[in-house]
Amino acid sequence: MLNSVFTLYIERWSWFMGLLLEHIWICGTALFFGSFIGLLLGIWIAEREYFAPVIMGGVNFVYTIPAISLLGLLIPFLGVGNKTAIMALSLYALLPMVRNTYAGLHSVDAEIIEAARGMGSTALQILLRIKLPLALFIIIAGVRNMVVMTISVASIASFIGAGGLGVAVFRGIATNNLAMTFAGSLMIALLALFCELLLGQFEKYLKKRRRMY
Amino acid sequence: MADTIIRFEKVSKKYNSTPVLNNISFTIKKKEFITIIGSSGCGKTTVLKLINGLLFPDSGKIYVQHEDISKVNQIALRRKIGYVIQGIGLFPHMTVSKNIAYVPSLTHKWDKKTEKDTVKLLLEIVGLEEEMAGRYPHELSGGQQQRVGIARALAAKPEILLMDEPFGAVDEITRRALQDQILLIQEKIGITVVFITHDINEALKLGSRVMVLDNGGIVQLATPQEIYENPATDFVRKLVGNY
Ligand SMILES: Nc1ncnc2c1ncn2[C@@H]1O[C@H](COP(=O)(O)OP(=O)(O)OP(=O)(O)O)[C@@H](O)[C@H]1O
């Protein structure tokens, strides 16, 4: 089994590399939009509490839609292919990002904020220099969560014609080729693991800089 | 009066419907060291936050440097008033140096050298070693943190310094050292200090005048000697009784 997987990698090396790069591209784009919009939404509802239930309810709702349904529902608007995949993944990515940004900003000690306010900081200065830096590690936890989830859910997107490593998995299933399915899955798992480790190292580095052991 | 720096005129403040301050009026002159004392929950912190606009009075007027503070830019007002909050409130993600440079950095960028020199000077003023500059708040003792809190409040060269029980959580010896330090600082830079405490010994030792709050009002505002010799009410008498 493992032998045939390796043979596959060697024989179809450039095909797998292409799928891997496409997978990274799809996830990267979705993560970019998801984290950017998620961060802004999270900040917005933390500062304007009034909108929090609506936004949190909305992103929670999207999150409960099964991936396959969400992809299907988006086809009429964006057609089959990568665009739909990126859209669906961006929507999923919103939840961990919004939730953690919101929770992170709320976790900041009210006393510290009052100190900053009492010393004459504007609301923007408090946000950028006090709240966001102090919420950083909770936000990063959201990012890690989001990245791993996006990489694995992206595989399902091949079902509606998107590229990426899911293509290998689906072809394996369709042609009853277990080695192929395994080869695709292994690369997805390794990619997720690698990103997780990378973000973990990044977090460690930041903690070390603040000497939080 | 030309040397008036803070003035309350018939100020009342309530939270929801609970009155905390009833119609209080007082005047603080430049370079005075006012200590405010009273039971827990009597409104000491409220008085302080009214001065720097963190709270607004329900009625009455407050003047800082002859300006009605309800009519000035609140951000600018706060930047010229040093503030040491109850519980210090150092920024945990910034080094001592960055904490101290915080207020000046809100308005203009300091170059590295100015920051280093100013921080060094301020650390010296509050009696800390220069090597503390690179540490984070969690790497300091309670007393050292309180000194940094004072240095931070002084960094923008304010004319008024508000201190809310700044020496709360330290041992007696450290507390005495900090008290001597603040007296020295006040003498050296001629700043007006409003200092909250719940320790009568501290209030009498530090204050050029002591303000005693009780029942939503000022029951006495006088020199330590007068407070001690002629307590205005039973409350004040009990307060100084164990002096
Ligand atoms: N934001 C608030 N909302 C409602 N009530 C408040 C609020 N802040 C303070 N209070 C109440 O107002 C009263 C005065 O509070 P303040 O903080 O001024 O007291 P204090 O004299 O500083 O007390 P302490 O010595 O314990 O610090 C207290 O009874 C307190 O419970």
Ligand SMILES: [Mg+2]
């Ligand atoms: Mg208080």
